[in-house]
Amino acid sequence: MPTDRRTLLADAAIGVLAESGLRGLTHRAVDRAAELPPGTTSAYYRTRQALLTALVRRLVALDQAELHTMGRGTPAPRDAGELVARISALVERRLTGDGRRRSLARYACAIESVHHSELREILRPRENAARHAVRDFLAAQGLTDAEERTVTLLTCVDGLVFDRLVNGGSVSGAEIGRLVAGSLH
Numbered sequence: 001m002p003t004d005r006r007t008l009l010a011d012a013a014i015g016v017l018a019e020s021g022l023r024g025l026t027h028r029a030v031d032r033a034a035e036l037p038p039g040t041t042s043a044y045y046r047t048r049q050a051l052l053t054a055l056v057r058r059l060v061a062l063d064q065a066e067l068h069t070m071g072r073g074t075p076a077p078r079d080a081g082e083l084v085a086r087i088s089a090l091v092e093r094r095l096t097g098d099g100r101r102r103s104l105a106r107y108a109c110a111i112e113s114v115h116h117s118e119l120r121e122i123l124r125p126r127e128n129a130a131r132h133a134v135r136d137f138l139a140a141q142g143l144t145d146a147e148e149r150t151v152t153l154l155t156c157v158d159g160l161v162f163d164r165l166v167n168g169g170s171v172s173g174a175e176i177g178r179l180v181a182g183s184l185h
Contacts, residue, residue: 008034009041010058013051018104022112027051049116056109056122059102066093067128074129076136080184083137084177087157090130091171094161103165125154141184153183 012034017025027041030051034040045051070090077083093099106123113119125131134153139146156179160171 005040006044006054007058009036009044009051010054013041013055014059014105015101017055017108018101022108025052025055052109052112052116053118053122055105056113056119059106059109060122060126062102063106064126064128066099067130070130074133076133076140080177080180083134084173084180086130086133087176087180088171088173091157091161091176095164095170100165103161107162107165125151138183143184149183153179156182 009030013025013030016029016033020029025048027045027048028038030041031038041051045054067090070086077086094103109119110123113123131150131154135146135150138149138153143149157176160175160179164171
């Protein structure tokens with residue numbers, strides 16, 4: 001559990017957003033979720049927009065840390081099966097437990113970013129070790145457009161995660177395998 005009050009509030013806001021949606025994201029709801037006295041959240045984040053911005057920054061920080069950890073010290077996948085296994089593991093994390101909660105909050109924020117360019121800028125995809133591993137694997141296969149194919153593959157994976165969050169179910173290794181195969185041809 002974070003000891004920094006701002007981080008604690010941002011984490012609580014992620015949970016509120018995941019559980020209650022954007023309409024349920026209020027200063028009072030975050031106070032309750034963080035088990036802090038009423039008014040605490042508004043003392044740190046005066047406006048709803050400031051709270052939402054802090055939440056988005058925290059989401060990105062958590063995601064980047066996870067992706068960095070996944071790719072740290074790990075060489076590019078040796079074959080398509082290894083890439084499928086790595087992507088499948090990421091998808092499983094995004095659909096279960098705390099990863100599911102963060103995914104729900106992330107998609108709500110993505111939709112909100114259509115109306116708030118500052119959120120869109122924070123949510124912009126970033127370089128990380130996991131993304132590098134995909135790009136390096138595709139480049140090692142002799143593909144001259146590895147960057148574009150990486151973006152397409154990861155966007156399709158993101159779409160599968162979104163679909164399963166909305167409609168239920170899981171993503172099979174076979175589905176990921178078809179996406180990887182498509183990116184190779």
